[in-house]
Amino acid sequence: MPPTSQTLTAERILEATEEVLRRHGPAKATVVDVARALGVSHGSVYRHFRTKAALREAVTKRWLDRTSERLARIVTAGGSPEERLRAWLAALFEAKRHKAGDDPELFATYTVLTDENGTVVGEHIADLTGQLTRIIEAGTGSGAFMAPDPAAAARAVFHATGRFHDPGYAREWQRPGVQEEFEAVVDLLLRGLTSP
Structure with a gap:
């Protein structure tokens, strides 16, 4: 083994694991x-x-946390709740589309890893719907949105836009017209949240 001059940290291990996964894939990486x-x-x-499973879980969490x-940052940014909700959904779609399109091998690897790590994925989804809840609560508080249960509304918005962030739909994300379809869904959701 070549000597290492840097201190071994969890972050360095996760970076190396990501490279190994990219090179070998999840089935062969050790x-x-x-x-x-x-x-x-x-x-x-x-x-x-402590285990290979713990390492794979940590690298999956790191990927989702990005x-x-x-x-x-969008949740706490300036702008109206409508603008923040639209920006948040667009950023989620763009982040997923970017990950799938720019590095398809790594995206495929992480799709396998997320299937293995249901707890990490559940925590990620809870975090995302929590962020949506805060935006919708702000809209409800300002009178911009009509949502008696902001958490339920956030879950509904998340599920209604699933086609634009669920990895199962990744093949569709580069298809012509998908951006217009995304915008139409977001417009419809915003009309539903703002209707008395």
């Missing part, structure tokens, strides 16, 4: 491959992540 890429023993990796963090 902890030994990750250790080799870092120039350390596999025992060193296990000191940070999207959540970007979207969280």
Whole structure:
């Protein structure tokens, strides 16, 4: 193994794991491959992540958190609740479309990993619907939205737009006309939230 001059951290391990997954795919990537890429023993990796499953879960969470963090900034940004809701949904669609289109091999890998890590995915969805709830609550508080139960409305908005963020629909995201279809769904949702 080549010597390593940097301190081994969980973040470095996750970065290396992502590269190993990109290179080998989820079926063939091993902890030994990750250790080799870092120039350390596999025992060193296990000191940070007790099992291969824990490592795969952590790298999946890291990947999903990138999207959540970007979207969280929109929740607290300026602008009306309508503008923030529209921007949030557009950013979610763009983030997913970007991930699927720019690095299809890694996207396919993460699709496998998210299937393995239902708890992490559930937490991610809860975080996203929580963000939507805060936007809808702000709209309800200002009188812009009519939503007696902002959390239920947020879940409904999330599910209604699933075609534009659920990885199962990734093949459709580059199809001509999909952006117009997305905008039509968002317009309809906003009309529903603003109608008395």
